[in-house]
Amino acid sequence: MAAELNKSVGLTPIEMARTAGQRFEDYLQSRGMRNTEQRRNLLDVVFSSHEHFDADQLIEKLPSKGSEGYVSRPTVYRALNEFVDAGLLRKFELEGRSVYEHDYGYPQHDHLYCSKCSSLIEFQDDRMAEIRKQVAAEHHFQDRSHRLIITGVCEPCRKSRRRKRRRVDLI
Amino acid sequence: MAAELNKSVGLTPIEMARTAGQRFEDYLQSRGMRNTEQRRNLLDVVFSSHEHFDADQLIEKLPSKGSEGYVSRPTVYRALNEFVDAGLLRKFELEGRSVYEHDYGYPQHDHLYCSKCSSLIEFQDDRMAEIRKQVAAEHHFQDRSHRLIITGVCEPCRKSRRRKRRRVDLI
């Protein structure tokens, strides 16, 4: 699904990383911040795949302490906040932790969340923008963003659960 | 808005508390759990108003330590989990903390969230159920619930911001 949505924008992950990198450089420049090796490392890893991730998952993908390319935990957290601030990533809360996803150049979408395996499935529905706009207008509310998560059980988990139940039934 | 939605079900807060209490007693009984004074105190306070709240706000509404009716922080957290489990409350994450709202006997609704004053405004839109059902079907996903939050700036905050801006403009 991530791949599908990405195609719709016509950019490969590598192109995205380059474009995101340019945007981030502008962001840094405009604020007198520095283009450090750590920030570049993190940007590369973050844009190397379209998966949703949390801070720990990102850290796991980084070289371990002592290795070339290592980035400390506080720096990871600081950078994630910067990426969000720069409009590269979008952040949301799930089960008490922060989850990040690509934002820059990525079309608006929402999520199905499987409570069994914690997987996030993206979907797009144009009616959402419509509803949001209309509800906001009715309440004289200035809408800036929305977050819709449909929670349930994904197809693979439903199937595996059924199998388990059948086994129990057979005893 | 909470009052409006409540009217649609035809129950006053007092009636709600009683009904919720009955449901909770059933829940406790069926699990061999006990109907303690603390749980009763908490249920009363939780259903004394329809406001959204977090653990700290609930604790603030309780008698302080030493007073009649005091409930300790761990017990509050344990009870909140039980209320959610029993279907009395619904929980969601906002700005890194858990927020609770009445669930039992309360109609499905979604929220506008003001990022300036943190207020939550409820709204109902029948199209949401439709979209959810349809998207879930398309993805062979078994939907159980959804959560939609539209973030932006509420009317009062927009007005007060405008006023402030005007003042600055006049300097």
Place this chain on the structure above:
DNA sequence: TTGAATGCAAAGGATTTGCAGAGGC
């Protein structure tokens, strides 16, 4: 050179947990 960024260690805030005593049933 010089101020921003890093890594370390430690703090912070929300929530949970182990356990001994209290209290429903």
Place this chain on the structure above:
DNA sequence: GCCTCTGCAAATCCTTTGCATTCAA
């Protein structure tokens, strides 16, 4: 009386922060 519940203190988990050192510009 038995077994759950409570309150206390402490632990846990995620995230942020203070500070001395390092490094980009």
